[in-house]
Amino acid sequence: MIKVSEVFLKMENISKSFNKIKVLKEVNFELRKGEIHALVGGNGAGKSTLMKILTGVYKKDSGKILINGTKVEINEPKDAKANGIAMVFQEFSLVPTLTIAQNIFLNQEPKSRLGFIDDKKCLKRAQALLNNLNIDVPPAETIDKYSVAYWQLFEIAKALSYNSKILIMDEPTSSLSESETEILFDFMKQLKDKGISIIYISHRMEEVLKIADRVTILRNGENVLTENSSNLTLEQIIENIVGRELEHSFEWQKREIGRKEPILKVKNLNSKRYNLKNISFELYPGEILGIAGLMGSGRTEIVESLFGIKSYDSGEIMINNKKVGIESPQEALREGLALVPENRRTQGLILDHSVKNNILLPILKKLKGKLFINDKEGRNITEKLIETMSIKTDGINQKVKFLSGGNQQKVVIGKWIAHQPEIFLMDEPTIGVDIGAKTEIIELIRSLANENKAIIIISSELQELMAISDRIIVLKNGSISRTINREDIFSEEELQYAIQKG
Numbered sequence: 001m002i003k004v005s006e007v008f009l010k011m012e013n014i015s016k017s018f019n020k021i022k023v024l025k026e027v028n029f030e031l032r033k034g035e036i037h038a039l040v041g042g043n044g045a046g047k048s049t050l051m052k053i054l055t056g057v058y059k060k061d062s063g064k065i066l067i068n069g070t071k072v073e074i075n076e077p078k079d080a081k082a083n084g085i086a087m088v089f090q091e092f093s094l095v096p097t098l099t100i101a102q103n104i105f106l107n108q109e110p111k112s113r114l115g116f117i118d119d120k121k122c123l124k125r126a127q128a129l130l131n132n133l134n135i136d137v138p139p140a141e142t143i144d145k146y147s148v149a150y151w152q153l154f155e156i157a158k159a160l161s162y163n164s165k166i167l168i169m170d171e172p173t174s175s176l177s178e179s180e181t182e183i184l185f186d187f188m189k190q191l192k193d194k195g196i197s198i199i200y201i202s203h204r205m206e207e208v209l210k211i212a213d214r215v216t217i218l219r220n221g222e223n224v225l226t227e228n229s230s231n232l233t234l235e236q237i238i239e240n241i242v243g244r245e246l247e248h249s250f251e252w253q254k255r256e257i258g259r260k261e262p263i264l265k266v267k268n269l270n271s272k273r274y275n276l277k278n279i280s281f282e283l284y285p286g287e288i289l290g291i292a293g294l295m296g297s298g299r300t301e302i303v304e305s306l307f308g309i310k311s312y313d314s315g316e317i318m319i320n321n322k323k324v325g326i327e328s329p330q331e332a333l334r335e336g337l338a339l340v341p342e343n344r345r346t347q348g349l350i351l352d353h354s355v356k357n358n359i360l361l362p363i364l365k366k367l368k369g370k371l372f373i374n375d376k377e378g379r380n381i382t383e384k385l386i387e388t389m390s391i392k393t394d395g396i397n398q399k400v401k402f403l404s405g406g407n408q409q410k411v412v413i414g415k416w417i418a419h420q421p422e423i424f425l426m427d428e429p430t431i432g433v434d435i436g437a438k439t440e441i442i443e444l445i446r447s448l449a450n451e452n453k454a455i456i457i458i459s460s461e462l463q464e465l466m467a468i469s470d471r472i473i474v475l476k477n478g479s480i481s482r483t484i485n486r487e488d489i490f491s492e493e494e495l496q497y498a499i500q501k502g
């Protein structure tokens with residue numbers, strides 16, 4: 001066992017500005033050998049920027065970095081790699097059709113003397129690495145046979161393949177189920193015992209308290225606290241992140257819904273390709289319907305089928321008692337649906353466009369005056385949304401790619417709110433969103449429902465699902481195993497049990 005005390009990495013007085021705006025203000029951060037150190041903070045607090053400086057993606061304006069007491073210069077990614085610093089990517093960079101070994105050594109394949117890729121050497125090295133990490137899988141197998149939790153482990157193995165001593169993990173559990181998270185946490189504890197230090201970025205505070213030895217909180221580019229996690233409570237962490245008491249909470253409120261005529265009826269939806277079996281349910285105006293289930297249970301497939309992204313073999317979708325045959329997102333929009341997708345980077349935003357253009361995109365037609373687009377109205381809508389959703393941006397013309405992850409997510413939601421659909425489909429709408437904004441988004445969804453909008457929400461965060469849903473559909477292997485009124489569920493554990501057992 002490594003004794004967690006030796007300071008391994010020190011970042012001293014790190015400052016960084018973008019366009020004269022200081023996003024890091026003399027930040028100090030320290031990492032011990034064999035330590036799991038959580039780096040937390042609100043959206044735009046500066047976590048990623050600090051880590052991008054450590055990994056050589058951005059250059060710091062001032063401050064210094066020391067490893068084992070010696071000052072190091074990290075000016076580009078290869079300097080970070082040479083100093084044993086590796087980032088585990090949240091958006092997986094693995095290729096499903098390649099083997100575990102090929103994925104681990106992708107772009108750094110062992111070569112034969114003649115310069116060809118040496119598959120045997122690759123397999124042997126992968127086996128040694130996997131053995132060392134106690135990952136019991138055959139390296140010659142393709143990775144598509146494994147669950148996302150294992151993909152995470154392969155990503156970590158890949159990061160460790162060049163002898164990294166510091167691992168940076170950015171929201172690693174956001175697409176993992178509870179049991180998969182356990183697999184990852186056990187693995188992280190093993191790495192810790194091997195003397196590897198982990199910087200753990202997360203917006204899930206219960207997990208932070210569970211896995212981290214110490215916690216550093218950034219707020220508005222400043223380090224406001226570094227403390228042993230055993231000395232901290234959940235409330236203290238949240239208060240320091242937000243800088244004030246939370247305005248809203250995760251408490252469930254019973255809402256009255258007039259269940260006369262459903263706005264949406266789904267009857268016997270089947271899809272062999274996407275493994276959906278006899279999906280039938282109804283959604284009422286003003287209702288928030290939660291969808292719970294494990295990864296791969298068919299949650300995303302249902303909303304994508306409704307939105308015309310995925311096709312289905314048989315079944316019926318009715319909106320306002322009229323049968324619809326939605327075959328594309330454009331048709332779905334016309335029928336009054338909107339989807340906040342799970343993967344905002346590829347499906348939700350045009351990163352090179354401004355906040356304003358992204359928000360106005362779905363309503364451009366509505367804004368078109370006789371000859372030109374009504375710019376003033378567009379600006380007003382955008383400014384109002386930025387304010388109500390507390391989107392942290394330099395202005396309405398800032399390119400979305402320069403916003404922090406959580407603020408990008410708010411833009412995705414904002415753009416569909418501006419569109420004012422009758423039916424909202426939301427797939428993990430608060431992934432990457434900080435705790436303060438999460439409660440605000442929950443409140444916002446409630447107010448949409450109070451305006452009689454109908455909402456379907458998928459979330460793997462049960463606390464969130466319990467806080468917001470009026471009814472919950474539980475999915476198992478592509479079928480609805482149960483539909484439960486929220487008032488009949490008394491604890492998160494009960495819902496967890498229903499999800500696992502069906």
Ligand SMILES: Nc1ncnc2c1ncn2[C@@H]1O[C@H](COP(=O)(O)OP(=O)(O)OP(=O)(O)O)[C@@H](O)[C@H]1O
Pocket residue numbers: 018019023041042043044045046047048049050392393402403404405406407432434
């Ligand atoms: N390349 C850039 N150009 C301009 N501004 C930037 C750039 N990168 C980051 N910023 C700004 O710096 C601030 C800090 O962003 P950063 O991504 O570090 O936040 P974060 O704490 O990681 O947030 P999140 O939890 O949302 O991921 C934000 O206001 C962001 O808009």
